[in-house]
Amino acid sequence: MIRILSTARTEFRIALRNRWVAIALVLMGVFSLVLALAGSAPTGGLGVDRLSVTVASLTSLSVYLIPLLALLMSFDAIAGETERGTLPLLLAYPIARWEILLGKLLAHLAILTLAVLLGHGLAAAVTFWSDPTAVKGLPALWRLSWSSILLGATFLGAGYALSSLSRRPSGAAGLAIGLWLGLVVLYDLALLSAIVADNGGWFTTDVFPITLLANPADAFRLFNLTASGATAAAAGVGGAADAIPLWQSLASVLVWPFAALALAAAAFRKVTP
């Protein structure tokens, strides 16, 4: 336990000095503020409180930003150690590889948590200030916060796995950006075009829900929109939220972090210094 905590403390210090903490906090803070200020304008007609609507906007933000931040922080984790030449010494120490991963995860997850809390806190403060009834939206915001952190854990795990697979940080960075583009941007575009081509057939009814649950980013969006009943405020693939039961997207949100970390541990085990 001491070994994991010491690793986490060291990683946090490195992230602080590399400005990752500042970058994460500023990005989440600024974007959340902008969404809270601008995104809550069209509430009147929907009959829901402002915070619930802000949560729907924040969900869309988190789907893009949290995976990006997580991958940016994690791609260097193993490949960087390999390139600097620090890995052989570290592995000669009496610390298991999963303990190294867990230490790094704790540090990076702490940074993401700080960023999420700051962003969501700012958004909530701004919303309360303009709409006192926004308290009704707090459960949705809380749900968004913890599921954001789980989403972050998933992509941190994926980042560690990519970092273990590629020998160089530059290669790991390329893979990380590729994964982000693939899962967060292109995946939805591909699904949309498939649905349009399918025109309400077998793919739309049977395959489409599974493909949404299989992608951690989509499952996260689905879960938050379904749970808060904010599908009306959502657009695009998120509009499909009604068709899939809540427990399924919740299960995906809960299972993915562990699956990604198991993947990372398996990939790291294969690394020979």
Add this chain to the structure above:
Amino acid sequence: MTSTLTISELTKRFGEVAALTGVSLSVAPGERVALLGHNGAGKSTLMKIILGLIPATSGAVTICDAAPGSPAARRAVAYLPENAAFHPALTGLEEIRHYLALRGESPALAMGLLEKVGLAQAARRRIGTYSKGMRQRVGLAQALIGHPRLLVLDEPTSGLDPVSRREFYALLDALAAQGASILLSSHALTEVEARTDRIVILSKGRMVAEGSLPELRRRADLPVALHVTARNGYAPDIAKALPGAILVDGALHLTCPQAEKLQTLGRIAGLGDKVADLEVLPPSLEDLYAHFSQGAAQ
């Protein structure tokens, strides 16, 4: 007492390339063993197998009755990699505190370790600003953590100035006196010569020689060099008396086989007052090293 490190018939292949072939070696507690060899002779590979970083193809390695890479073995072994590297954003003190925690020791000991290796002044500066020699000292400091039973040191004195080297070997002597076994590789043969109990020469993955320096000298049977300084004007006389001698800067240089050393010395002593000074130079480790590694190549 049983040995700290035992290696028997160790073989490592990387695909078709044999990095190590049939290496057997044991290191007793308190013993200092130097591993010599050209680049690519298999020194670093051997060390990585001992540390459990890479698996052996065949053969057995035990460290304090544990398998390499097992938690027990890792607790017993300290390692200093060639070109020790650390994260540039951390200070020396933070790095050593972290390594202490990883070994279950109190991080408060960090400053004392850095003082031992002469880094106390720079302890709070980032490692990114350190010179190569200073990074090497951080590496040494972490290798001294706890009470390792075996120290595996890959080129430990590279980047250190002569004074620091002497201090470093003094640290090693103290550890060895407490019963720690030391396995180190080095290119600086002269320092190894004086500071180790036993020498192992690797060539192309095979152990071509092993033993103490006197043993290796006897086995190699290389000629002994004699430098005779003549008193003013007597050089030609002495040259006549010692066939094969050549005059270099006023001194006569000659060589003779080990077996004829005493006989030749007797003849020089017989020259009496004509001789001002005499130096006997046994074959150096460089000569021995060249002899054994060439022998293996043929």
